Amino acid sequence: MADILILANSKKNRGYCVAGRDVITNKWVRLVGDSDGAELNLNQIIYNDIIGGKQKTPYEPFNKFLRIDIGTAVPLKYQPENFIVNQNIWQEIQCPNYNISFDDPADLWGAGDRVLTDDIEQNRVIISQSLYIIKVTNLTFYVSEHNTNRACFQYRNNIYDLGVTINPIIFNDIVSKERAHDNILTISLAGPFFNRYTNQLEHYKLVAAVF
Numbered sequence: 001m002a003d004i005l006i007l008a009n010s011k012k013n014r015g016y017c018v019a020g021r022d023v024i025t026n027k028w029v030r031l032v033g034d035s036d037g038a039e040l041n042l043n044q045i046i047y048n049d050i051i052g053g054k055q056k057t058p059y060e061p062f063n064k065f066l067r068i069d070i071g072t073a074v075p076l077k078y079q080p081e082n083f084i085v086n087q088n089i090w091q092e093i094q095c096p097n098y099n100i101s102f103d104d105p106a107d108l109w110g111a112g113d114r115v116l117t118d119d120i121e122q123n124r125v126i127i128s129q130s131l132y133i134i135k136v137t138n139l140t141f142y143v144s145e146h147n148t149n150r151a152c153f154q155y156r157n158n159i160y161d162l163g164v165t166i167n168p169i170i171f172n173d174i175v176s177k178e179r180a181h182d183n184i185l186t187i188s189l190a191g192p193f194f195n196r197y198t199n200q201l202e203h204y205k206l207v208a209a210v211f
Contacts, residue, residue, distance in 0.1 A: 002070050003093060004029055005100065007133055008186045008208035009062040010165035015039030016059070017165070017188065017208060019081070019131050023065065023098045028081040028131045035074040037082050037191055047090035054089070059167035062209070065098070067091045078120050078189060078203055079130040103132040108187055108205055111158050117192045117201035130189040131208075139183045141174045141210075151207045153185070162187070164207040174210070184211040 006020040018040055019030040033040055046056045047066060055061070069088040076082055109115050109125060119125040136153040141164065144150050149164040149171050164171055165188075173179035186209035192201040 001067055002029065003065060003067050003095060005065050005095070005098065006061050006063060007100075008131070008188060009045070009059050010167075010188070010206070010208040012039035012165070012190075015041045016045055018045060019186075019188065019208070020066075021100065021133075023095050026101065028129055029070065029083055030079055030081040030131065031068065031070065031085045032074065032082045034084065035072075037074070037076055037079055040085065044085060044087075045090070047092055050092045050094065059169075061090070061092065062167070063211070065093050065095045067093050076191075078115075078117070078127050078191070080127065081129060081131060100133070102184075103129075103134055105132055105134075106156065107158055108132065108134075108155060108160060109189060111160075112205075113160065113162050114202045114204050115189065117203060120203070127189065132187045133209075134185055134187060136183050136185055139181070139185070141171060143175065151185070151210075153183075160205070162205050162207050166207065166209055170210070181210050185209065186211075 003023045004020040008019045010017050022029050047061050049055050068090050069086040071084040071086045074082045136155050139153040141151050151164050152161045185207050188206050188208040190204045195202050
């Protein structure tokens with residue numbers, strides 16, 4: 001069992017990417033379905049809330065403390081925090097004494113919105129962690145000309161323009177100015193994607209949560 005503050009619950013293929021910080025070790029844990037880092041389906045993210053009610057809602061739980069039966073560590077070179085989840089239902093708990101700390105990388109795996117798989121495999125880019133929670137500036141959410149959800153922001157010396165995989169209801173509320181935020185993001189490095197325009201495998205950097 002591990003007690004985890006869920007800091008990302010976002011779209012991943014046909015399911016969900018769920019990740020957070022272990023409140024004991026303060027290390028990131030990415031919850032996956034198998035050793036290849038598969039997404040979780042809706043049945044795998046069912047949880048009992050703090051008053052005992054069973055919750056099964058897309059993009060939940062989020063920003064909650066959960067006691068989760070995690071299994072084997074299955075690290076990948078591009079996602080070293082991966083753990084397989086066992087089948088027991090998750091339980092929401094209270095952790096009033098846990099204070100979240102921001103990550104402080106020099107950059108987000110370099111500049112730009114992606115990392116080449118070959119650069120990771122050849123150790124030109126070392127992925128010591130594939131998840132960051134960071135404070136950013138000049139944050140803007142928008143829908144691109146290709147009808148994709150995007151976020152533009154500055155982190156240290158770089159301007160980033162990244163895809164957004166958060167709950168679309170939250171995204172739309174932010175774009176329409178109906179929801180505020182504190183310029184805090186969870187950034188996640190995705191699995192490999194074959195780009196037919198460049199004929200290369202690439203890992204996109206994604207905005208997986210906003211606070």
